[in-house]
Amino acid sequence: MHPASNTIHQGFNVDFMKYSEELERASKLLRSSTSKVLVIHHDDADGICSAAIALSAFESSGIKTGRICIEKLHPIIISSLHSIDYDAYVYTDIGSGKTELIERLADEKLVIILDHHDPVTANKPNVLNLNPELYGFSGERDVSGATATYLFVEKLADIKHLAWASVVGSAELGGSLTSLNRIPLGHAVKVGDVEVRESAGRERYYVIPFRESWDRLSTKLTILGSVGYYANGPKKAVESCLKKSLNEDEVERLEEYRKQVFSKVMSNLRKYGINRGEKVQWFSVGDSFAGMGTKVLGTFTSILAYRGFVDQKKYLVGFMNFPRIIPELGEIEGEWTKVSVRAPKLLANLINKGMMPSVSKLVMEATDYVEGYGDGHSTAASGLIPKGTEYEFLKKLEDLI
Numbered sequence: 001m002h003p004a005s006n007t008i009h010q011g012f013n014v015d016f017m018k019y020s021e022e023l024e025r026a027s028k029l030l031r032s033s034t035s036k037v038l039v040i041h042h043d044d045a046d047g048i049c050s051a052a053i054a055l056s057a058f059e060s061s062g063i064k065t066g067r068i069c070i071e072k073l074h075p076i077i078i079s080s081l082h083s084i085d086y087d088a089y090v091y092t093d094i095g096s097g098k099t100e101l102i103e104r105l106a107d108e109k110l111v112i113i114l115d116h117h118d119p120v121t122a123n124k125p126n127v128l129n130l131n132p133e134l135y136g137f138s139g140e141r142d143v144s145g146a147t148a149t150y151l152f153v154e155k156l157a158d159i160k161h162l163a164w165a166s167v168v169g170s171a172e173l174g175g176s177l178t179s180l181n182r183i184p185l186g187h188a189v190k191v192g193d194v195e196v197r198e199s200a201g202r203e204r205y206y207v208i209p210f211r212e213s214w215d216r217l218s219t220k221l222t223i224l225g226s227v228g229y230y231a232n233g234p235k236k237a238v239e240s241c242l243k244k245s246l247n248e249d250e251v252e253r254l255e256e257y258r259k260q261v262f263s264k265v266m267s268n269l270r271k272y273g274i275n276r277g278e279k280v281q282w283f284s285v286g287d288s289f290a291g292m293g294t295k296v297l298g299t300f301t302s303i304l305a306y307r308g309f310v311d312q313k314k315y316l317v318g319f320m321n322f323p324r325i326i327p328e329l330g331e332i333e334g335e336w337t338k339v340s341v342r343a344p345k346l347l348a349n350l351i352n353k354g355m356m357p358s359v360s361k362l363v364m365e366a367t368d369y370v371e372g373y374g375d376g377h378s379t380a381a382s383g384l385i386p387k388g389t390e391y392e393f394l395k396k397l398e399d400l401i
């Protein structure tokens, strides 16, 4: 029995034993069949911490590694990833919702998915989706991507020196750590990397090697990984975890740069206005965000949706040119436009009442119509569409609504 299992078994539908057995089985499979593994990870703090944990454990158990950071999985990106020659592909903090696509595009090689986003079950024997949600845990509350990764690689190597990274990865869930997330927390405290401080009935976690709170450290790693996506940020962020030291100046520079670009684009939009259709309003930032990860378009569109000069009843659509080169992966086929769609507050209320169609449904259909690809949630979604199909995409949105 794991020392923490009494707290883990609290949920009534939780099967810790089965989950643990599956981790064990997968780790044996990986160890016996793999000498070279590619770690594919998300660009936020959770993804970065997951990657550091996985890389360190694989290397210390004698498995060679490669690493690629991906902002978002699209079919075209998944195919490129699996065309690189490795014995196995490990997805951390990303991939669980794309299991079917991965199965289709991964041929017969071993794939292990260590994620906590809403899962799709894997059907092929070479694709193992080890998402704790499949065993009754909640990816919103009990387990981060970093913890899902930690619990798996712990079967291969002693990784307690990076348990703190799992605590930092878990910061995105907010509040005191519960359930599975408490396992690495216990280890991190034991090896002296994390101190638990209580205030106002809530736990806070202080990461001793960084002299920083876990949530602020998480924000910094996310800035480095996502704002610095095209400037080698993910590599630097993962290395910061492995070295337990962070270049604070660089993080500050990136944060300031994003702030300046945002306020410049925002004031131009206020001055010249955004384009209005009947049900849809839209804008394009062209190359203004170049150099930063394309996730910033989503962040920007979300902020814009709250501004007074935006129509509160119309779907808000933002476009930006999608760089043809994906760092660490290379050139992708075709020319693409990244699209982010948000529902302003008033519209979001109507969507939640079922009176207007959900953003993700619209985006999925409209991107599909122009032979692109998109997904998301009821009030926020994003996708890639072939460059030049922007008007067709907008027209399709109008028609669908």
Ligand SMILES: [Mn+2]
Binding pocket: 046, 047, 093, 116, 144, 145, 146, 172
């Ligand atoms: Mn995550």
